[in-house]
Amino acid sequence: MQDQNSAVTLADAFNQATYIIGGHGSRKVKVLQEALEQVDGETFSDHYGNGSIIDEFQQEMAEVLGKEAAVFFPSGTMAQQIALRIWCDRADVKRVAYHPLAHLEIHEEDGLKELHHIESILLGEANRLITLEDVKSMKQEVACLLLELPQREIGGQLPAYEELESISAYCREHGIKLHLDGARLFEITPYYEKTPAEICRLFDSVYISFYKGIGGIAGAILAGDSDMMQESRVWKRRHGGDLIGLYPYILSSRYYYNERIGKMGRYYEQAKELASLFNACHGIRTIPERPVSNMFHVHFALAASEVEPLLVHMAQEYSTAITSYLNKTGGNSCSFEMSTGDRYDLVPQDKLRDALTWLDGEMKKKRF
Amino acid sequence: MQDQNSAVTLADAFNQATYIIGGHGSRKVKVLQEALEQVDGETFSDHYGNGSIIDEFQQEMAEVLGKEAAVFFPSGTMAQQIALRIWCDRADVKRVAYHPLAHLEIHEEDGLKELHHIESILLGEANRLITLEDVKSMKQEVACLLLELPQREIGGQLPAYEELESISAYCREHGIKLHLDGARLFEITPYYEKTPAEICRLFDSVYISFYKGIGGIAGAILAGDSDMMQESRVWKRRHGGDLIGLYPYILSSRYYYNERIGKMGRYYEQAKELASLFNACHGIRTIPERPVSNMFHVHFALAASEVEPLLVHMAQEYSTAITSYLNKTGGNSCSFEMSTGDRYDLVPQDKLRDALTWLDGEMKKKRF
Structure with a gap:
């Protein structure tokens, strides 16, 4: 692998990637604007x-x-x-x-x-x-x-x-x-x-x-x-x-509750599917191995300093980002948290699999 | 005075009046919607x-x-x-x-x-x-x-x-x-x-x-x-x-700060003018007599139970409301708080003066 642009941070690469695997979307003002769109302005605080x-x-x-x-x-x-x-x-x-x-x-x-x-x-x-x-x-x-x-x-x-x-x-x-x-x-x-x-x-x-x-x-x-x-x-x-007035939070809570409460089963299925893809990679495992909700942690048996350039490259070359940060969990290991949500189903499955296949190959070369 | 509709509360009469003397407007969701209108939805929380x-x-x-x-x-x-x-x-x-x-x-x-x-x-x-x-x-x-x-x-x-x-x-x-x-x-x-x-x-x-x-x-x-x-x-x-994310409050604070910071002098002038109108009425005085900001308290030398029907009538017959509540400050007195703001200049001066002239006459009949 050639690290073409070592100055790019993982957070930058993450934010610029076309496909982001976890979450519902960026935390931006449009989230509030969307929640307020259908609310009658004459509603009292x-x-x-x-x-x-x-x-x-x-x-x-x-x-x-x-x-x-x-x-x-x-x-x-x-x-x-x-x-x-x-x-x-x-x-x-x-x-x-x-x-x-x-x-x-x-x-x-x-x-x-x-x-x-x-x-x-x-x-x-x-x-x-x-x-x-x-x-x-x-x-x-x-x-x-x-x-x-x-x-x-x-x-x-x-x-x-x-x-x-x-x-x-x-x-x-x-x-x-x-x-x-x-x-x-x-x-x-x-x-x-x-x-x-x-x-x-x-x-x-x-x-x-x-x-x-x-x-x-x-x-x-x-x-x-x-x-x-x-x-x-x-x-x-x-x-x-x-x-x-707490209504900015109340209205947005109610709006997104109604939007997403019916999707919890789907998020759970996504998490199980995604975790199994990670667990199929060399030197990567999830905790829990089989998720029981929409979340899990992804652990690499490799130092963050070695994993980071791989994830930057993956985000840049495969347009696919899985995390914006890595927690060091020891001299030779690191991890991040994954929560699946609305974004998962926007990622073409072949894109995701190609990216993880490449990551698996790189991880294998590194150590395993 | 005939109290044509004694079931109407002061709060109801206040909310239904065409002209409300104090404040900037009702606390409604449109206040937030307006503040967000010009904000780029891509702005990060x-x-x-x-x-x-x-x-x-x-x-x-x-x-x-x-x-x-x-x-x-x-x-x-x-x-x-x-x-x-x-x-x-x-x-x-x-x-x-x-x-x-x-x-x-x-x-x-x-x-x-x-x-x-x-x-x-x-x-x-x-x-x-x-x-x-x-x-x-x-x-x-x-x-x-x-x-x-x-x-x-x-x-x-x-x-x-x-x-x-x-x-x-x-x-x-x-x-x-x-x-x-x-x-x-x-x-x-x-x-x-x-x-x-x-x-x-x-x-x-x-x-x-x-x-x-x-x-x-x-x-x-x-x-x-x-x-x-x-x-x-x-x-x-x-x-x-x-x-x-505190941004719903930050964005609205910034928006209304820019809208109104230049108007504080005007609000202060309004308060002085309005207080002098109240002080010209029988049995009504303001504290302070001459406001030093946009606010003052209005005191009636009459029980709330007697003042309330007058204010309901004034709101209904003169379309002019000055308060939605009265605090009892003794057996024979009551008061409310007034803060001038954007609404004051929307009230035609003759409407306001007619209403207060009528109120003055009623107060005089009651006691003075």
């Missing part, structure tokens, strides 16, 4: 959490999730801290448990500790799912256990549904509230063959996001019992999230 | 606080306010709590001072106490401005003094500029940081005959809002020194305000 534009969407999502009530938040970070705070206050225990790579632990600058003074127990191990045994072996009392389905930072893995049911039953017996980080809840319904409400029945509270599989701008829903939701509105105000 | 769409606006506002740096926040509630937290952490004093009717004290569900464990000293008295004497007579050490200009809950009053300079000098001498709640900062520049940067020079940090005089959807800027702004980003993430 919500007003500090009230008004039909927010009430109706909250009601709709409460029904989808099978909960008494739901509240729209600007972000999941805000919604989840608040959910955990409420459970801690009710139990009068300032401690919760979650996975070592939970969003709260690695992406929120310790907001839960700094703002709410809640201690966290990191349950299980970073490279695997939380098990029933982990829950049973907890020595300290916790108000709440948070489970993230799928567990994003390990490629989007899921426990067997029966294990989930057992954890839920154990928590109910032992007075531990169970909260679902359902940022990608809709994306797992095809694998579990359950409705969102069926899955949420195992949990006392749930958060969902509108900019992962749904592809909206931003925004989150927290759902649970009516009292909890009422209390969450007070905390939303305290956090500075009770904006005079 | 901001991404967790980064990207040119947010960088450029922050830079522009830092320059307008004469500060080293600025950070865009979803709300002023979030921005101000964070500013006070940073000043408290730097001083290692968990105490601040502000007016008894500060936004933090009456509209934020005690977020500052509940999330940041910061104690507040309520300085001066509810019905008047904070004075230099109040500041000098503080007995406890505080990290920061927050001043709100204009002081909204007492009609939008302002201290003399010289008093402000003295307070600023005193605080600098005594190691007290001075923070400006400048939700309506642009609106006071015509009265002080100062630029925003000249006023902000008296303060160590400043917050401004984009949905008061500017008339955007929501959003706020916090400005100060570079270190503080860097720290504020960490807290923004902790609060759940570091959204993947």
